[in-house]
Amino acid sequence: MRFLVLSLFLLIGTLAASALDRAAVETEYQKWLEQEIWPRAKSEGVSRQIFDQAFEGVRLNWELPDLVPPGTEAGTPKIQRQAEFGSPGKYFARNTVDGATSVGRAMAKRHAVTLAEVERRTGVPGRIILAIWGRESAYGRVKIPHDAFEVLGTKGFISTRAEYFSEELIAALRIAQAGHVSPGSMRSSWAGALGQPQFMPSNFLAHAADGDGDGRADIWNSEADTIASIGNFLDQHGWVAGRDWGFEVTVPVTVSCSLEGPDQGQTIHKWEALGIKRASGRPFPEGEQDGEGFLLMPAGRYGPAFIVTPNFYVLKNYNMSDLYALFVGHVGDRIQFGVGDFQANWEKIGGLFRSDVATIQKALVAQGHDVGGVDGLPGYKTRRSIGLWQESNNITPTCFPNDALRPLLAEK
Numbered sequence: 001m002r003f004l005v006l007s008l009f010l011l012i013g014t015l016a017a018s019a020l021d022r023a024a025v026e027t028e029y030q031k032w033l034e035q036e037i038w039p040r041a042k043s044e045g046v047s048r049q050i051f052d053q054a055f056e057g058v059r060l061n062w063e064l065p066d067l068v069p070p071g072t073e074a075g076t077p078k079i080q081r082q083a084e085f086g087s088p089g090k091y092f093a094r095n096t097v098d099g100a101t102s103v104g105r106a107m108a109k110r111h112a113v114t115l116a117e118v119e120r121r122t123g124v125p126g127r128i129i130l131a132i133w134g135r136e137s138a139y140g141r142v143k144i145p146h147d148a149f150e151v152l153g154t155k156g157f158i159s160t161r162a163e164y165f166s167e168e169l170i171a172a173l174r175i176a177q178a179g180h181v182s183p184g185s186m187r188s189s190w191a192g193a194l195g196q197p198q199f200m201p202s203n204f205l206a207h208a209a210d211g212d213g214d215g216r217a218d219i220w221n222s223e224a225d226t227i228a229s230i231g232n233f234l235d236q237h238g239w240v241a242g243r244d245w246g247f248e249v250t251v252p253v254t255v256s257c258s259l260e261g262p263d264q265g266q267t268i269h270k271w272e273a274l275g276i277k278r279a280s281g282r283p284f285p286e287g288e289q290d291g292e293g294f295l296l297m298p299a300g301r302y303g304p305a306f307i308v309t310p311n312f313y314v315l316k317n318y319n320m321s322d323l324y325a326l327f328v329g330h331v332g333d334r335i336q337f338g339v340g341d342f343q344a345n346w347e348k349i350g351g352l353f354r355s356d357v358a359t360i361q362k363a364l365v366a367q368g369h370d371v372g373g374v375d376g377l378p379g380y381k382t383r384r385s386i387g388l389w390q391e392s393n394n395i396t397p398t399c400f401p402n403d404a405l406r407p408l409l410a411e412k
Contacts, residue, residue, distance in 0.1 A: 022062065025070055029060055029157050037156070037169060046173045054149045054176060054183035061150050064190055066160045088299040089346025091323040097331060100134035104335040107139055107223075114211055114224045118231040123241025127332035129230045132318060135327060136198040140223065144195075148172055148188035152201070155192065168192055171201035180204075181220060195219030196226040197233075207233040237317040238310070243291060245315065245329035246308030248279040248342055251297070257399035258387035260295045261380045262313055268293040271307055279304070279343035298322045300383055300400030302347040322380065349402055357382070357401050364389060 033055055041051055062069075107130055108115065115126030133139055152172055155165035172192070176183040188194050194204060197219055208217035211228030218225045251257070252275040269289045276295075278284060288309070296306040306326070315325035333339045352360075354376035361371040364385045372381030378401050387399035 022060075025158070026060055028070075029153070032157055033153065037153075037166070040170055041173045044170055044174055044177075046170075046177045050177045050183060051173065054173060054186075055153065056184070058147065058150045058153060060157065061146070061154045064151065064154055064159075067154070067158050068160055069158050087346070087348060087350035088303055088323055089348075090350075091327060092330070092342075092346070097327075097334070099138070100131065100331045101334040103139050103141075104130040104134050104331065107133070108335060111223060111227060114227050118211065118228050122231040122235035122239065124231045124234045124239050125332065125336070126227075127336040128234070128245070128315075128328060129227055130335055131328040131331040132230050132315075133197060133226060134331060135324070136193075137196045140196040140226070144187040144189065146188050146190060148186040148192060148194060148201075149183065151188050151190060152192045165192065168201045171205055175201055175204055180216070180218070196223070197230050199229065199233075203233065204229075207236060233318065234314055237314050239314045240309070240311055242287065243309045243311055244285070244288065245311045245325075245332070246293075246296065246306045247284065248344070249276050249305050249307050250279055250344075251276055251295070251305045255295075256387060256391065257295075257297050257300055257397050258384040258391065260297050260384050260387075260399065262294050265292045265294045267291065268307060271295070276307060296322065296326070296380075297383065297399060298326060299346060299349060300387070301398045302349045302400055302402075304342040304344040304346070349400060351403060352401055352406070356406060360386070360401050360405060 038048075038051055042048075104127075108126060111126075115129065118124065118129065119126050130139075137144070149169070149172065152165055152169040156162055156169045159165055172186065172194075173183075175181065175194075176186060186194065189198060191200075193200055199208065199219060204217075204219065207229060208219055209225065209228035209232040210217050211224035211226070212222055214222075216225075217229060219229055249271075255274050255276060267290055268284050271293055272284060272289075284307075291309060293307040293309060294312070296308045296312070297303070308325075308329075312325050312329065315328050316322070318328075319325070330339075330342070356376075357378055358374050358376035361374045361376070361382055364371050364382070365374060367389065369385035369388065370381055371385050372379050382401070383399045386401060386405065387397035390397040390399075
């Protein structure tokens with residue numbers, strides 16, 4: 001370990017003064033695999049044969065995002081790769097929503113027995129499981145492009161979250177050792193997620209379930225196992241049986257958008273007393289009235305608003321994006337209940353670069369606001385901090401970063 005740290009230190013010093021020598025980094029990568037990863041894998045019961053098969057011909061993948069090669073520094077990317085951090089409305093593209101819905105309805109019929117059994121056991125509605133499956137892999141129809149060990153090895157060695165991905169790399173080796181899938185055929189997303197439910201390796205080890213009764217959990221080839229595994233994941237993360245995920249609402253101007261967030265919950269009937277109503281015009285279900293609800297405004301005043309339940313935040317354990325959880329809930333409702341589009345429109349916003357949003361966050365932090373981290377991602381803490389700043393400066397609060405906000409912050 002000490003030798004490897006010294007080697008990397010010397011390499012970084014050399015490369016910092018010259019152009020990045022990828023061949024030299026590759027050499028250090030192979031040393032890291034042998035001196036760091038192999039001993040850890042061996043201690044977890046991984047054989048040398050499985051280890052060698054996993055890394056046969058594997059090299060660093062320099063095309064992956066969020067890499068920090070030796071001699072460079074991590075920074076906020078200027079361009080955001082993921083749709084949920086641009087204009088929120090793009091996440092709900094017509095073809096994506098319609099495709100997940102139509103195929104989801106067919107899958108609901110095909111797997112009615114399995115879905116009913118999983119719902120009985122976990123309390124998780126089948127429509128929610130289907131919507132996740134559709135979002136993650138288009139119900140198993142999307143080709144998984146990458147070698148999992150190439151991705152996890154690269155990210156474990158030179159990414160912004162190296163420790164996390166190193167742990168996932170060990171988990172992937174354990175999966176191969178257990179015989180769930182051969183090392184050479186373990187494919188993943190660019191982030192290392194596996195199979196039809198796109199589980200990270202550690203999630204597979206913790207939550208994969210047998211849905212077809214053959215005694216094994218196969219998230220690559222078995223649709224029943226995929227359904228059972230997703231339901232098991234949500235159940236073990238605290239899904240509350242009998243509660244919905246949330247409701248689209250109208251928020252009057254008398255209710256501040258800065259009240260958003262999972263740390264500002266109150267009973268739904270109290271939100272209703274403030275003037276918040278369901279966008280559909282129907283009353284909130286009687287069984288939800290005394291349950292806790294949370295204001296969600298993913299585009300601030302520029303898009304639909306919601307009162308969500310604790311189950312919404314269970315969905316976020318699957319993917320930490322508000323828009324991801326919202327997509328799942330919405331598509332699930334379309335699959336089972338035939339609901340239409342949201343009542344409110346998504347306005348055209350999100351034209352700032354991620355680095356621009358980070359600049360706004362830094363300005364807010366300097367003024368004492370909690371933005372949840374200067375990362376260029378407009379999460380709920382950033383959105384409500386913008387609203388609070390706007391209110392304190394006698395500006396109509398919108399709770400979302402836009403071009404008009406940057407110069408205003410710079411002036412203060």
